[in-house]
Amino acid sequence: MTEAAGTEERGAGRGAAARGLIGRAMRGDAWTVGLVAIFVALFVFTKLLQPAYGLDALAIASLPVAFAAVGQAIVVISGGIDLSMGSVIALTNVTSALLLMNAPELSVPIVLLVLLIGLGIGVVNGVLVVVSRVPDIVVTLAMLFVWAGVALLVLGSPGGGSVPWLRELITGTLGVELLPRALIVLLVVVGVVWIPLRRSRLGLSIYAIGSDQLAAFRSGVNVARTKIVAYGLAGLFASLGGLSLTASTGVGTPIPGPYLLLSVAAIVLGGVSLAGGRGGLLGPIVGIYILGLIRADLGFLRVEPAFSTVIQGVIMVAVVMVGAYLTLRRRTA
């Protein structure tokens, strides 16, 4: 579908192409700006409902799934999808909790080791996708079972421990209420990894293979290596999600949480095209915070949890339907 739209734009001449490009950039920004506006409105509404609720509570609760959404967004931009995200988070969560309980004095090397493990797991996923030539969705579906099984092998039941500095790192605010530490950690980590990458050749390649793999290959992009890097980064962010889970809960839980569903929902909400090649990381992060606020609001309004799941689902369906409808209108207009 995106290909057809691209061809039309190309055919309409250079001026139209330039206008299309500017229009697309503005539309991309407009989407994120709209999301931020929705977020602010929701936050004000939440404050009216429950004046004690602060941004820091939201930021801590959303940290693991925000990392998951960032990792998922990178893979989806590269044209793949990582269904094993939840399992990898569970695996790094239990590994870090187990190691930190046994050797709290070695906490810094342990954190680095867990990040390395996450990167390694992601690279394994990527290599399997490249080598097996099986579609991404099938490979990561199979690896979902594998990593979940390994997590159970590491820790059979919830347990393990954490160290205080990890918790302090993400709890509270930096003076002002609008600067919760968990948000700062998220933005700093994502910024340090993503901003230099996006400006590099490799980052461009990630967008290129997601947009049109064959065209990217013919322009000399090493498709296999780029894919492996994208999955590696997803693994790295999954391990950050696992570590923040260890930090905020203080234990390791071998059963994967609903991170897959939430991360995919957030990236769609955040304007990343599931067809690949489009979108950024800011949108998905705002998307995660919006979903978190909705959940919190439904709690404050004393909506039954089961009913609140229904409402969240309806909101998601409505958002994606409106989004898809707008795309459709744009294409036919």
Added chain:
Amino acid sequence: MTADATPVRTRSLGTLRSWMRDRPLVPLFILLAALVALLEVVQPGIVGPSFVSNTMRFAVPLAILAACQTMTMLTGGIDLSVAVVASMTSYVMATLVGDVGWLGASLLALIPAALVGLVNGIGVGWFRVHPLIMTISMSLIVSGAVNVYARMNIAGGTRVPPEISWLGGQDLLGFLPNSLLVFIPLAAIVLVGLRRFGYGRLLYAVGDNETAARLAGVRVGNVLVVLYVISAVLAGIAGLIYAGVIGSVTGRLVDPYLLPSVAAAVIGGTSIFGGRGGYAGTIVGALILTVLVTLLTVLQAPEAVRQVLFGAIILAVAAAYTRITEES
């Protein structure tokens, strides 16, 4: 294969490959036979009438759910709401059975299933929402709705009627589960329908090249709406049968079958990108997965090892199958 000279061996291997490419079911049957043989080696005497009936009894609901995946995957889609729809149907049936009898309850329970399919289809077909997102969101809504319904229905209780238990849990002649009475006609319709009926061919056409199908006058949106309704109704039927297999229901009864249903279709050789595959392979895929689960249970592997092996084997089979059948 046994020839000593290398060139001869390569040629015979090449011939074998092209022979298998023309008959993609053969390697699947070989794998199934190998798994059964391995099972017999691990635990001599296990393969017998009761093994056959047990395998088929658990494979039937899985194969029906995998039919949903096969058909949606043929159009380049996927239906991740099948498991929750199946759970919902079995649960609703079990709450209604006291009032309207088993047949009425079953038919009534299929109505919400069809409605879920209709919403899926409208989202995917008319609004062009990505099928993955649409069906994941719908499963969120359905599982929440089932919980709300269960909360309202605490006093009512649930009961699996004897007719459904007979269908799911008992055998004809000692080795043919009664659920085959439903499954064989159903599978025949899907098998013949995909190859011979106009609608079945439309699914291949849409999955192979949607633009070409549209230009040829196919109303792609409507084809997809009907497809997702069919998929949801099939999922509901699978849920009813599975309730009979287990003999009791919960609101999440069939949920663990979601990923295996995708795996069965993939192992069976249906391409997730659409346009290629068929239901025969999927049925064998469902049998393979069921035997595999039995094998892992017999080996008394801990749950963790079982999951790792399950995932690894799915991946290995999918990769091997891609290599054997892909056009060189």
